[in-house]
Amino acid sequence: MAVLELRHLRYLLAVAEEGNFTRAAEDLHISQPTLSQQIKQLERILGVQLLDRTGRTVRLTDAGEAYVHHARRALRDLAAAERAVHDVQDLSRGHLRLAVTPTFTAYLVGPLTAELHTRHPGITLTVKEMTQDRLEAALLADELDLGIAFAGTHLPGITAAPLFTETLGLVTGIAGGADRERPLPVDDLAGRQLALLSGDFATRGHIDAYFDRHGVGPRITVEANSIQALTEIVRRTGLATVLPDAITHDHPHLTPVPLDPPLPTRTVTLLKREGAYHSAVTHAFARLAHDLVRARGYAPPR
Numbered sequence: 001m002a003v004l005e006l007r008h009l010r011y012l013l014a015v016a017e018e019g020n021f022t023r024a025a026e027d028l029h030i031s032q033p034t035l036s037q038q039i040k041q042l043e044r045i046l047g048v049q050l051l052d053r054t055g056r057t058v059r060l061t062d063a064g065e066a067y068v069h070h071a072r073r074a075l076r077d078l079a080a081a082e083r084a085v086h087d088v089q090d091l092s093r094g095h096l097r098l099a100v101t102p103t104f105t106a107y108l109v110g111p112l113t114a115e116l117h118t119r120h121p122g123i124t125l126t127v128k129e130m131t132q133d134r135l136e137a138a139l140l141a142d143e144l145d146l147g148i149a150f151a152g153t154h155l156p157g158i159t160a161a162p163l164f165t166e167t168l169g170l171v172t173g174i175a176g177g178a179d180r181e182r183p184l185p186v187d188d189l190a191g192r193q194l195a196l197l198s199g200d201f202a203t204r205g206h207i208d209a210y211f212d213r214h215g216v217g218p219r220i221t222v223e224a225n226s227i228q229a230l231t232e233i234v235r236r237t238g239l240a241t242v243l244p245d246a247i248t249h250d251h252p253h254l255t256p257v258p259l260d261p262p263l264p265t266r267t268v269t270l271l272k273r274e275g276a277y278h279s280a281v282t283h284a285f286a287r288l289a290h291d292l293v294r295a296r297g298y299a300p301p302r
Contacts, residue, residue, distance in 0.1 A: 006078070008042040009071040011035055012050060016068050019057040076142040080277045087279045091120045094281035099128040099135045100148040103203050104268075106227035107246045108148065115292050116285060123281055132202060139273045145282045147271035148289075150202065160269040161286070162301030164293040167245045168206065168263040169256050173235040183258035186214045195222035195230055195239040207242045210263050246298065267301050 014024040015035070025032040043050050050064035060068060087094065096116075100109060109127055116123060130138070135147040136155045154160055170184065189211070197204045211218065221239060224230040227247065234241045235253045242263065248254045270286055272278065294300075 004042070004045050006075070008038060008045075009075055011038050012042060012064075013068060013071060013075070015039060015051065015058055016060055016064070019059065021058060072141075080142060083279060084277050087281075089280045091123060091280055091284055093122040094120075094279060095124045095126070096279075096281045096285055097126045097128075097143070097145045098147070098285070099130050099138060099144050101132050101135065101150065102129050102201050103197075103227065103244055103247070104148050105129050107244065107250055111292055111296065112285075112289060115288055119288060120281075120284060123284075131200075136271065139271060139276075142273065142276065145272075145276075145279070146285060149269060149271055151267035151269045154271070157274050159272050159274045161272075163268045163270050163289060164298035164300060165302050166266045166268050167299065168203070168242055168266075169245050169248060170240055170259050170263075171234060171243050171248050171254050172238075172240040172257055173253060174238065174255060183260035183262075185260050186211075186216055189218045190216050192218050193221040193239055194218045195224065195233045195237070195241045196220055197227070197230060197241075198223045198225040200225050203242075203244070206266065207263070214261075246296075265299070265302065269301075 011024070011028065014028050015021060018024040018027065021032050021035055025035045028035065039051065046067070048063045048067075049061050050067060052059045052061050052064075113125060113127070116125060128138075128144075132147075132149045133155075135144070135149055136158050138144045139147055140155060140157050148163070150166075151160055151162065170189075196207060199205070222230075222233055224233065227243070230241055230243070231247070231251055231254060233239060235251075240257065243254075245256065248256050270289060272282075
């Protein structure tokens with residue numbers, strides 16, 4: 001009598017994700033006939049059809065949809081259990097899966113990684129950059145241990161711990177902007193040429209909302225989806241931009257220009273999955289992150 005094994009679950013999930021036996025077999029590095037045979041064996045064990053094979057693509061049946069939901073959760077819980085068994089409390093080894101929203105790559109990931117390596121050289125780190133909605137979904141799917149993003153409305157099951165307050169400011173490559181006697185009125189930006197982050201960044205939405213709120217319409221001459229590209233453009237042209245103050249402070253060729261009223265602040269948070277197993281490495285990194293933002297003088301969360 002055939003017995004249900006973990007490979008049956010992994011094989012079913014692969015077919016469900018690809019909608020095709022050939023591609024799923026390639027992903028799993030097994031032959032298509034073997035994959036097909038294993039799925040049929042699973043269906044015999046359960047006594048129900050899990051896949052509809054009649055169309056151009058393979059689709060889950062209603063029973064298959066219900067089973068896959070629980071199969072994903074079972075595999076996720078088993079992976080968490082394995083990490084818990086191998087957790088090393090003295091931090092001599094371990095691994096952390098971290099994701100950040102895009103602007104943090106420019107000023108926060110480097111210092112955090114350096115501090116982690118200094119304190120715990122045996123810990124390995126995987127860092128991914130992604131949008132906040134993808135980051136939260138990955139936390140819920142147990143594909144990440146921690147995320148760094150912004151406070152706000154989060155998906156159910158996500159917990160957020162305030163880390164620091166991020167401030168944005170107008171920036172130019174022309175010296176003397178910070179020496180103004182009075183801040184620049186936001187109305188003076190009407191029609192001014194700016195280089196801004198593209199709409200891929202949540203920061204851009206924050207900037208646009210500020211301009212809309214004050215009825216100001218700058219001319220967006222350049223859009224860039226890279227902080228490095230944006231800082232180079234501003235450094236070599238007369239264009240101004242808007243960036244987090246922490247980035248400006250790390251680039252001596254950029255000059256902050258105070259605005260009146262200032263751009264609104266945002267609370268940066270550490271995100272976790274509620275109820276997830278958090279290893280000693282995860283706890284150590286959270287402590288390290290709080291220590292580092294204090295040491296670098298970032299404003300405390302409000």
